[in-house]
Amino acid sequence: MTAPISPRRAASGDEAALSLHPVSSSGIPIPTVATADPAATAPLEPPGVYPFTRGIFPDGYAGRLWTFRQYSGFGTAEESNRRYRFLLEQGQTGLSVALDLPTQCGYDPIDPMARSEVGKVGVSLSTLADAEVLFEGIDLARISTSFTINGTAAIIYAMYLAVADKHGVPREKLTGTIQNDILKEYVARGTWIFPVKPSLRLIADSILFSNDVTPRFNPISIAGAHLHDAGATPAEEIGYTLANGLAYVDDLKRRGGDVEKFGKRLSFFFYVHMDFFDEVCKFRAARRIWARLMRERYGVRDAKAQHFRFGVVCGGSSLVAAQPYNNIMRVTIETMAAVLGGAQSIFTCAYDEPFQIPTEFSAELALRTQQIIAYESGISKTVDPLGGSYFVEQHTDRMEQAILAVMKEIDDYGGVIKAIESGWMQRRVAQRAHERKIKVDSGDTAVVGHNAFRRADQSDEFGEVFRLDPQASQRVIERYEAVKVRRNPDAVERTLARLQQAAAEEGENLMPCLVDCCHAYATVGEMVQRLKSRWGEFQEPVRL
Amino acid sequence: MNATRQAFVLHGRRILIAKPGLDGHDVGAKVIALALRDAGAEVIYTGLRRSPAHIARVALEEGVDAVGLSVLSGSHRELVAQTIACLREAGAGEVRVFVGGTIPKDDFDYLRGLGVCGVYTSAMRLDEVVASVAEALADQPA
Numbered sequence: 257m258t259a260p261i262s263p264r265r266a267a268s269g270d271e272a273a274l275s276l277h278p279v280s281s282s283g284i285p286i287p288t289v290a291t292a293d294p295a296a297t298a299p300l301e302p303p304g305v306y307p308f309t310r311g312i313f314p315d316g317y318a319g320r321l322w323t324f325r326q327y328s329g330f331g332t333a334e335e336s337n338r339r340y341r342f343l344l345e346q347g348q349t350g351l352s353v354a355l356d357l358p359t360q361c362g363y364d365p366i367d368p369m370a371r372s373e374v375g376k377v378g379v380s381l382s383t384l385a386d387a388e389v390l391f392e393g394i395d396l397a398r399i400s401t402s403f404t405i406n407g408t409a410a411i412i413y414a415m416y417l418a419v420a421d422k423h424g425v426p427r428e429k430l431t432g433t434i435q436n437d438i439l440k441e442y443v444a445r446g447t448w449i450f451p452v453k454p455s456l457r458l459i460a461d462s463i464l465f466s467n468d469v470t471p472r473f474n475p476i477s478i479a480g481a482h483l484h485d486a487g488a489t490p491a492e493e494i495g496y497t498l499a500n501g502l503a504y505v506d507d508l509k510r511r512g513g514d515v516e517k518f519g520k521r522l523s524f525f526f527y528v529h530m531d532f533f534d535e536v537c538k539f540r541a542a543r544r545i546w547a548r549l550m551r552e553r554y555g556v557r558d559a560k561a562q563h564f565r566f567g568v569v570c571g572g573s574s575l576v577a578a579q580p581y582n583n584i585m586r587v588t589i590e591t592m593a594a595v596l597g598g599a600q601s602i603f604t605c606a607y608d609e610p611f612q613i614p615t616e617f618s619a620e621l622a623l624r625t626q627q628i629i630a631y632e633s634g635i636s637k638t639v640d641p642l643g644g645s646y647f648v649e650q651h652t653d654r655m656e657q658a659i660l661a662v663m664k665e666i667d668d669y670g671g672v673i674k675a676i677e678s679g680w681m682q683r684r685v686a687q688r689a690h691e692r693k694i695k696v697d698s699g700d701t702a703v704v705g706h707n708a709f710r711r712a713d714q715s716d717e718f719g720e721v722f723r724l725d726p727q728a729s730q731r732v733i734e735r736y737e738a739v740k741v742r743r744n745p746d747a748v749e750r751t752l753a754r755l756q757q758a759a760a761e762e763g764e765n766l767m768p769c770l771v772d773c774c775h776a777y778a779t780v781g782e783m784v785q786r787l788k789s790r791w792g793e794f795q796e797p798v799r800l
Numbered sequence: 801m802n803a804t805r806q807a808f809v810l811h812g813r814r815i816l817i818a819k820p821g822l823d824g825h826d827v828g829a830k831v832i833a834l835a836l837r838d839a840g841a842e843v844i845y846t847g848l849r850r851s852p853a854h855i856a857r858v859a860l861e862e863g864v865d866a867v868g869l870s871v872l873s874g875s876h877r878e879l880v881a882q883t884i885a886c887l888r889e890a891g892a893g894e895v896r897v898f899v900g901g902t903i904p905k906d907d908f909d910y911l912r913g914l915g916v917c918g919v920y921t922s923a924m925r926l927d928e929v930v931a932s933v934a935e936a937l938a939d940q941p942a
Contacts, residue, residue, distance in 0.1 A: 357822035357873055361849070369851065372878035373822050446824020446848045486827045573827075577923050610922070611902055613874075686830040693831050697925040706923070721904075724874070798847035800833050 261548045263657045281531040282491035282538070284654045290647035300649065303639045307547035309540050309652065311598045312563040316639025317630075322594075323601035324626050325402055325567065329354035329379035330613050331728035332735075333389035336379040340394060342616065348623055350400040350432070352603060353390070354378030355412070360447040362408050362784030365733050374729035377613075378404075381412065382732070383777045385739045387419045396420050400431035402477075402567075402601075407449040409436035410462040411783050413475070414770035421775070433474040433523060433567075436462060439500040440479050442676045442794065443685060444486035449784060452673055454759075454791035458766060459504065460511045465767035467518050477567065478504065479525040485572040487689030490534040491655060493526060494542045495662025496681065498549070499672045505554065515554045519561030523600075526566060528590040529574040533651050535590070536642060539566065539597030541656040568594045571605025579705035580718040583607035587622065591629050596642055602626055612722045679797030686800070736779070743777035751776045756786040809934040811840035814864040818846040818855040820879040821871060828900055828922065829870035835926040836868075836933065852879060856886035859895055865937055866896040866917075876903055877910060884914050896936050900929075 277285040301307070304314030313319055326343055328351075329336040340351055355378040358370035365374045365382055374380055381387055391401075396419070405412045413434045420430055438455040441448045448455070459476065466475035480488070480497030488496060501522065508518050524542075528535045546564035550556040570590035575583040584607045594602050604622040606614035614622065630636055642648040666675055675681045695701040702708040755769040773783050817833045819826060826848060837843045844862055846855060859867050867887070871879055880899055887895055898918040899911055908919050917936035920929050 357824075361822045363822070369822065369849070372875040372882075373873055376874040441824070444824075444827070446826060447822075573922075577921065611904060686827065686834070689827045690831045690834045693926060697927065721906075796847045798845055800830065800837065800843065800845055 261545070261552055261660070263653065263660055280534045280651075281529070282489040282534050282655065282658050284491070284534070284651065284658055286533075286651075287647070290645075290650055292646060293650055300643060303643075306551070306559065306562065307544040308563065309544045310640040310643045312543065312565065313639070316598065317595070317636040318639065321630055321636065322599055323350045323400065323567075324348050324623060324630075325350040325352045325601045325603050326619060326623055327352040327354050327404065327569070327603050328614075328619065330377075331375040331379065331725055332731050333379055333381070333386045335725065335728065337390050337392055337394075339616070339619075340390075343619070343623065344394070344399065346620060346623060347627060350402060350601065351394070352402040352404065355403065355405055356380045357447070358382075359412070359780055360405060360407060362411075362449050362780060364779050364781030365729070365736050367781060371729075374732050376724065380729075380732040381415060382736050382779050382781065383739045384415055384418050384422075384774050385735060385777060386732075387415045388422060391419050391423070396423055397425045397429045400433075402433040404435050406435050406438050406441045406445070407447045407455075408780055408784065409434045410458045410767065411770055411774070411780055413462055413466070414767060415774045417470070417771050418774040427469050428471060430470045431472045433477050434462070435479055435525065436476040437479045437500065439503060439672060439676060440482055440497070442796075443496070443681045444482040448794045448796075450787065450791045451794050452677060454787070455794075456504075456507050457762070458787075460508050460513070461765045461767055463508060463518055463521070464511065464513055465765055467513075467521060469767075471521075474521055474523040476504065476521075477523045477525045481525050481527040481569055481572075483685055484527040484529065487685045487687070487692055489688065490529070490531065490538045491658035492662050492684075492688070494538050494545075495659045496666070496672070497524060497526070498542065498545060498659070499663050499666045501546070502549065502553075503672050509554075515550070515556055516558050516561050519550060519554075519556055520558065520563075522565075524564060524566035526568050527572050528568050528570045528594045528597075529572070530586060530590065532589065532593050533648065534655070535593040536597045537648060537652040537655040538659070539599070540640075540648075540652040541659055542566075543598070545656060545659060565600050567601035567603070568597075568599045569603045569605065570594060571609060575605060575607070575610045576703055576706045577610045577718075578703075578710065578716050579714060580607050580610065580716065582705050583610070584621065584625065588625050588629070591626055592633075592635060595629060595636055596640075598640065608718050608722070611718070613724065615720045615722045617720055677797065679799045682797065683799060739777050740779075747776040748773075748778050748782070752778055752782055752786050755783060756790060759787050759790040808840040809930060810836055810937075813841040813866070813937060814844070814862060815841045815866045815868060815933070816844045816846065816855070816859050816862060816864045817868045817870065818850055818858070818883075819848045819870055820850055820852055820855055820883055821873060821875050822849055823871055823873035823875070824848055825872040825901075826870070828872070829868070831926070832868060832870070832900060832920070832929060835930055839930045839934070852882035852886045855883050856890045856892060859887060860890045860892045864895060865940060866898065866933060868933075869897065869899050870901050871899065871903075872901040874902065876901060877907060880911055880916060881914055884916075894940075896940070898933060898936065
């Protein structure tokens with residue numbers, strides 16, 4: 257593909273003078289004073305009007321606030337269920353399920369590769385029995401649930417459908433999101449299982465199935481967050497992610513999908529770090545670029561299928577262990593950037609996340625940060641309140657140029673699939689991480705309390721220590737073993753054999769098979785094993 | 801940072817950087833690998849999701865002086881103990897082992913007790929990590 261669109265604003269004569277200025281974290285020059293731009297051609301369209309620079313809705317948050325969605329989950333389904341109910345009682349409006357690594361990578365909890373990781377970074381879901389406990393007492397017709405799940409996304413989505421079936425909730429009422437973005441897993445985060453091609457098939461199957469069966473559900477959240485947190489600049493984060501998004505759209509079209517239909521259910525996910533205006537403007541630029549790509553490249557007419565809808569996470573690697581309470585201020589600033597950028601859902605990291613799973617106290621504080629911004633600060637009352645600022649508009653234009661340049665670079669290389677299979681993108685992100693670390697080490701990038709204003713006698717105490725119940729993994733394994741005894745082995749074998757057979761049939765949608773496997777209490781590991789037997793595993797390009 | 805003075809403190813050393821277990825956070829591992837390479841070491845990186853037995857085998861085959869294990873999933877206690885046991889079983893018990901990742905301070909002593917020569921977190925500067933690895937290898941012939 258060639259660069260499909262050109263930026264809104266051509267470089268003007270002032271750009272040369274700007275090269276003397278300091279640059280943002282995306283490498284964009286930052287002027288000391290911004291003035292009226294002689295190159296600006298037309299006033300910006302209002303919010304809710306194509307190409308949606310100022311927002312996808314005409315009334316911004318006045319119509320509907322963003323979703324407060326705290327990522328949470330650990331140990332057994334019982335413990336996580338208790339945390340979810342606590343967060344919902346405190347005013348959280350959507351669930352975000354953290355899954356443990358065995359579930360994410362497709363291993364049963366008794367697998368030798370998995371034993372030491374059971375229930376550590378999230379909750380273990382090895383069969384439908386775990387999911388039944390996890391969602392006990394939670395109204396799935398009312399609460400939207402987001403799963404950060406990729407390699408096994410189709411399986412966990414099938415499991416969620418099976419729980420809803422058991423609750424008697426009609427599938428068309430389900431709302432929520434599965435991340436289901438394997439391309440960025442190959443670059444950062446690393447929970448890939450299958451090679452690229454069958455992985456893309458599984459993603460297309462789940463999206464096309466979801467469009468019909470759970471029309472209010474987001475079957476993919478194309479995520480740049482992990483690339484940004486791993487090292488990519490904000491401009492690279494958006495550029496790589498939009499390029500991945502185009503790869504999914506192309507694949508879905510090849511599968512016979514209607515872009516006017518599936519385009520409405522594509523969503524995105526990003527990290528917000530500390531460079532305030534890079535963060536605000538990357539979202540304004542991304543909305544404009546995506547809408548134009550959808551219209552100009554794919555001929556999409558329906559505005560909803562041109563909308564760039566996104567969730568964010570604030571914190572991550574911008575938080576540090578030194579003087580950890582400072583992280584609360586960082587997350588506050590980042591959340592303001594997310595709101596001014598027009599995010600649809602926000603997850604605020606707790607101040608203790610650089611070194612532990614948040615305690616109930618720190619998790620509540622993170623939620624309170626969002627609530628204070630939403631209900632006390634007033635910044636959400638006017639849609640895109642920064643729109644029309646000389647600096648913000650010019651920085652948005654320059655961000656757009658930077659993002660398009662990143663996308664062109666990938667095109668020139670031969671596309672995202674090639675860039676990922678060869679390890680090119682992985683190397684780029686690692687180099688950026690190295691550069692970022694060197695800048696912090698040298699003090700070029702100030703991190704207060706860490707490399708700036710650090711006291712010799714400074715305390716890095718962080719309050720309560722989170723303790724994972726040491727018996728949790730044992731209880732996970734006990735339920736797993738009990739399910740294996742209790743279930744009907746004929747139904748398990750029948751549904752798994754059907755799945756394995758369907759995996760070999762290119763044109764068949766695997767989702768109904770996976771839902772049947774879940775209802776029969778087949779394990780995540782068993783389903784993955786059957787698919788691996790047909791598809792093999794991804795071979796990671798290991799190059800430094 | 802003293803990049804030039806440090807440039808060759810690890811010259812002639814072979815170091816394996818490894819990701820045991822299922823943790824997919826490889827930024828720290830790669831950044832440390834690049835820093836060790838800049839300091840003159842020959843660095844081999846395993847890639848993700850390697851078993852302790854596999855890591856020990858590669859360490860032996862490649863004849864490395866040190867193995868750096870990166871774990872951010874909270875499973876460092878088990879995975880580091882298993883890898884050190886596998887190294888000893890393979891007859892490579894003299895290979896130095898250092899650990900990086902999300903490691904609570906409470907676990908530093910436990911890891912040192914296993915024989916780990918250094919525990920590094922993101923709070924440390926790269927030149928500090930490089931110097932610490934060089935010091936741990938100082939009494940070994942290059």
